[in-house]
Amino acid sequence: MGIPQVVIVGRPNVGKSSIFNWLARKRLAIVDGVAGVTRDRVTYLMCERERYFEFVDTGGIGFDDPDNLTPKIEEQISAAMESADVVVFVVDTRAGLTPLDQEVGRRLRYVDAPVICVANKTDDPSMDSQADEFYKLGRGKLVCVSTLQNRNRQLLLDMIVERLPKPDREERPGTEEPVMKVAIVGRRNVGKSTFVNTLAQAERMITSEVAGTTRDSVDVRFELDGKSFLAIDTPGLRRTKSISTDVDFYSSHRAQRSVRRADVVLMFFDPSQRISKVDKQLCEYIAENYKPCVFVVNKWDLMAGSMPTEKWVTYLHDAFRTMWYVPIAFITGQTGKNVKALLNHAQMLYTQARERVLTAGLNKVVRQALDANPPPLHQNRRPKIFYATQVGTEPPTVVMFCSDPKALSEPYRRYLLGALREHLPFAEVPIKLYLRKRQPGDKRAEIDSDADTPDVVDTTASDGG
Numbered sequence: 001m002g003i004p005q006v007v008i009v010g011r012p013n014v015g016k017s018s019i020f021n022w023l024a025r026k027r028l029a030i031v032d033g034v035a036g037v038t039r040d041r042v043t044y045l046m047c048e049r050e051r052y053f054e055f056v057d058t059g060g061i062g063f064d065d066p067d068n069l070t071p072k073i074e075e076q077i078s079a080a081m082e083s084a085d086v087v088v089f090v091v092d093t094r095a096g097l098t099p100l101d102q103e104v105g106r107r108l109r110y111v112d113a114p115v116i117c118v119a120n121k122t123d124d125p126s127m128d129s130q131a132d133e134f135y136k137l138g139r140g141k142l143v144c145v146s147t148l149q150n151r152n153r154q155l156l157l158d159m160i161v162e163r164l165p166k167p168d169r170e171e172r173p174g175t176e177e178p179v180m181k182v183a184i185v186g187r188r189n190v191g192k193s194t195f196v197n198t199l200a201q202a203e204r205m206i207t208s209e210v211a212g213t214t215r216d217s218v219d220v221r222f223e224l225d226g227k228s229f230l231a232i233d234t235p236g237l238r239r240t241k242s243i244s245t246d247v248d249f250y251s252s253h254r255a256q257r258s259v260r261r262a263d264v265v266l267m268f269f270d271p272s273q274r275i276s277k278v279d280k281q282l283c284e285y286i287a288e289n290y291k292p293c294v295f296v297v298n299k300w301d302l303m304a305g306s307m308p309t310e311k312w313v314t315y316l317h318d319a320f321r322t323m324w325y326v327p328i329a330f331i332t333g334q335t336g337k338n339v340k341a342l343l344n345h346a347q348m349l350y351t352q353a354r355e356r357v358l359t360a361g362l363n364k365v366v367r368q369a370l371d372a373n374p375p376p377l378h379q380n381r382r383p384k385i386f387y388a389t390q391v392g393t394e395p396p397t398v399v400m401f402c403s404d405p406k407a408l409s410e411p412y413r414r415y416l417l418g419a420l421r422e423h424l425p426f427a428e429v430p431i432k433l434y435l436r437k438r439q440p441g442d443k444r445a446e447i448d449s450d451a452d453t454p455d456v457v458d459t460t461a462s463d464g465g
Helices: 016-024 070-083 099-108 125-137 153-163 192-200 244-263 276-286 307-320 338-351 359-374 408-421
Strands: 004-010 042-048 049-059 086-092 115-120 142-144 180-185 218-224 227-232 264-269 291-298 328-330 385-392 397-402 431-436
Touching: 004 016, 004 070, 016 049, 016 153, 042 070, 042 291, 049 086, 049 153, 049 264, 070 244, 086 099, 086 153, 086 408, 115 125, 115 153, 125 142, 125 264, 142 153, 153 218, 180 192, 180 244, 180 338, 192 227, 192 338, 244 276, 264 276, 264 338, 291 307, 291 338, 291 408, 307 328, 328 338, 359 408, 408 431
Parallel strands: 004 049, 004 086, 086 115, 115 142, 180 227, 180 264, 264 291, 291 328, 397 431
Antiparallel strands: 042 049, 218 227, 385 397
């Protein structure tokens, strides 16, 4: 199970970003009186009552962006709401109930996750009665808070934790294996629908030489070696500036949604075509969503004898340097050549993404990585990592507690990720890594690396540990 997500939504200027910063106790999102400052999703990992979850701040629903980015902002909000495990619906007690609040409430009726209505700017208990009108939104429990007066922060956090999904338990013998969802993505005419028809052993999808034949995401169930799978065929993506119709826009939106739904993504390439900007944008989206991926070079029969596979492997690695761990498959979707091997490899990635390692084993790997290559000095001090723990799966999510997260450079973080990937069962899947400062009173120090060397500064006293 991935880290649960708590998504903050509401119309513009109700104080969503203020609540996000207030709950996180950090200045993470920009807070400004001007509407529309927040556009992208901003996330922060929280731990409350021994439960880890991600807060997600979003833009204001219903805001007409002056830079014509409203569709993009709405897409980010919709994506956050679809992935939410708990929704925090923020309203403004001072402004009262508005038609836009009611519109947000209507949209939330189609969300499966529990919703908490938060009446912000309720600075004093005497204002609580003013917030009663928000019960008309039909969201059940209402909590009155004030970020300015630090009112009811713990009450809101308790309500959120109570509504988080139950943590995963160990699977019991006889439990049915979940169906793996495989999204087939790529630009136009790379053979995605033909591949799906081969999987289904039927003409399930319309195929033609005309680019853009598939306009929607289509779920197709199929079986392989007695196991059920779900293939998600997606429309071929186009460059943003080439999106000229509503059909193009919604096709692109649904393809991205399919990536978010998938357990494993098969990214298709045509070996007769150069890697394009669309390919790079799509791979960036896959990486941003931490999805296990296979680079699939389709129609390889057309290149037989004219190009060695090693050349395309090098080409892909050069084009996607941050995704060097992604496996590469060469297939012919029309005839089914190497298709079964590809699906077997996809199952391996699915298994890797769901693996959970023991804390002792994880800390041993981190200790070995620190011994082999200690963190560089930062302001004449060597930052220290005290312990690590895995807090989630799909993607594997690791939190490392250290003396100063900012002192660990981006290259060193990549080095740590490489060490985790090399020595843990996550060799070919993305890993989400968080660095957190060890809290006062937390005395855990399971990693004791180079404690006696002169250039290692023990910062235990300074960080309250």
